[in-house]
Amino acid sequence: MADTVPRLALDDTRRALALVRERSAEWHLNTDRIGVIGFSAGGFLTTNAAARG
16 A cells, blocks of 8 residues: 555656647647656655656
8 A cells, every 4th residue: 555655646647747748739838848847745756757757
């Protein structure tokens, strides 16, 4: 159970990035410039997303 929350949070981060990439043309975004930033718990998610892809 201990790793359930981090895994679910990482899944949410991945889904959010996928959504932004999918709608990048509609929102006029350059897909090469999409990223994640976070502080405190968000920093933990950002690091995990970068490390685990």
